[in-house]
Amino acid sequence: MSIKLNPLTPKQAEALEQLLQGAVPEQIIWLNGYFQGLTTAYGQPLASVVSASQAAVAAPPASAAALKLTILYGSHTGRSEGIAQKLAGVLEQKSISATVAAMDDYNPKQLEKEENVLIVVSTHGEGEPPEMAEDFHRFVTGKRAPKLPNLKFSVLALGDRSYKLFCKTGLDIDHALKKAGATELFPIVTCDVDYEDDANTWIEAVLEKLATSQPGTAALAPAATSENQAVIYNQKNPFRAAVIDKVKITGRDSDKEVYHVELDLAGSGIAYQPGDSLGVLADNPPALVDQIIETLKLNPEQNVAIKKTEFPLRVALRHQVEITLITRDVIQKYAEKTANAKVAEIVENDALLDQYLWGHDILDLLVEFPAELTAQELIDLLRPLPPRLYSISSSQEAVGDEVHITVATVRYQNKGRDREGAASTYLADRIEIDGEVPVYIERNPSFRLPENEETPIIMVGAGTGIAPFRAFVQHSEQQKRSGKSWLFFGERTFHSDFLYQIEWQKFLKKGVLNKIDLAFSRDQEQKIYVQHRLAEQQKEIFEWLQNGASFYLCGDMKQMAKDVQKTLLEIIQTQGGLTEEQARDYFKKLKKEKRFQADVY
Secondary structure: OOOOOOOOOHHHHHHHHHHHOOOOHHHHHHHHHHHHHHHHHHOOOHHHHHHHHHHHHHOOOHHHHHOOEEEEEEOOOOHHHHHHHHHHHHHHHOOOOOEEEEHHHOOHHHHHHOOEEEEEEEOEOOOEOOHHHHHHHHHHHOOOOOOOOOOEEEEEEEOOOOOOOOOHHHHHHHHHHHHOOOEEOOOOEEEOOOOHHHHHHHHHHHHHHHHHHOOOOOOOOOOOOOOOOOOOOOOOOOEEEEEEEEEEOOOOOOOOOEEEEEEEOOOOOOOOOOOOEEEEOOOOOHHHHHHHHHHHOOOOOOEEEEOOEEEEHHHHHHHOEOOOOOOHHHHHHHHHHHOOHHHHHHHHOHHHHHHHHOOOOHHHHHHHOOOOOOHHHHHHHOOEOOOEEEEEOOOHHHHOOEEEEEEEOOEEEEOOEEEEOHHHHHHHHHOOOOOEEEEEEEOOOOOOOOOOOOOOEEEEEEHHHHHHHHHHHHHHHHHOOOOOEEEEEEEOOHHHHOOOHHHHHHHHHHOOOOEEEEEEOOOOOOOOOHHHHHHHOHHHHHHHHHOOOEEEEEEOHHHHHHHHHHHHHHHHHHHHOOOHHHHHHHHHHHHHOOOEEEEEO
16 A cells, blocks of 8 residues: 655645745644644544544534633733633644634624623723723623623732733733622632743633533543654743843943843744843842842841742742832832831822832832842742843844844933842843843744735834844845835934934935834934924825835833824824824724734833
């Protein structure tokens, strides 16, 4: 009997090639699990997987047919999407079919027809839903929300405890679904920036609930990792990347200190795309660690427990917990622990709390409001040291097994004491060439170049917000993209703060970058910012948008990003001859079509 080495038709082979083109290791592993699940479900050898897939359409197994499940995600940076896809992959390995959908691709009226819905959603900024979740959130929390007595659901909410309205979007949706009569499969789980353990716990819990709620369904548990699978580097298992180069790219007269850092990924198998971020697991400034220990008169070698693992106090303060800034939950815990009336007053007054949170660290709290704490009591107050995310400033097609980031060093004085940002000074001061940095890739599918290479792009960045656009333009050069590109960049001074100036000039000369507009705020008496340059070029900008251009924004969320969006709305209204409401609808359509994408922080 002859064996056909490739049983696929030409059309199937082409589809498979398109599917695998650019696939990252996590996606390959998911596909492997999917096909292995099909093999297990039908008791057939792997060679029969294609015919088994066809049989599945006609006669799926009883458990898959009986259990109707939808997974919805609302993501800003891609974390929620990653968790949703991970959950779907585990289900597929157990032959449980689930529909996975982004909230902006899902009609919320469909909830009336659903039986089981799992929701993974983040909160953006001060309690706001991510853009893709805005309409879903508005519908389920609004007056048009239907009654949902037949729906079972569970919510995983991602957030950041440094914000006042922690996980508000997830909490809102959870409350709204309960109010509509839906039943919880499992209570809502809220996750801080150190989210992976909580997310895995939630996944295991909802899988168990699904198994027990569906008669005849085998117990569901995450599949064991095969020894043959590629190593996956993440926050819990970072890759130690050697520093290839580190160069200060601001001038000697600049009051900013920005570094270009190049890291070696050789041997890791790590793949990334323009728009992704690099997670850096830094450590805390040693001087601050020593000052905290001295202030509390503690033994630096005293063992403390963090999640059932013991560390000497000095090691815990240096590597495991956040000490360079204070979050709302930390100061609230301190108020409860110490019963200090002045701290309680700060906690209860939003204005005082916001004022105190800015520019203060843990040492401030200990010095200004003294209390006797044991080493373990101190550690129990603090949250885990989260990774710092830096927009990747390179295209892997251009730099190979390297990844580049652009780092603005945080240094300032407050109350007569020098302060340092944990990650930025770690990279600037404590890591040298050939030193190793623990890193992983944080994917951001919501910040991507257009799939159509002919689509024009407008890129707006200020300061280190220029980083992803360096990656975009490098990638465009390697891909020989034919779409026009236009960069708006803002900083303080031309001579000292024009980041990557020579590279932009080369890109312009080559025609990889077609236009550049610059805004240096302090080079003239009246300050000029990127939004002013946008307003000056509004006629042409609107023409680009009308011709299908995609608009990208990267930078400070609280000021620059809001000003740019406001200016863009004004341009759309003025140049389009639209009412304010029509301009908002136009802008909303840009977001829906992924033609407006923002990476703000």
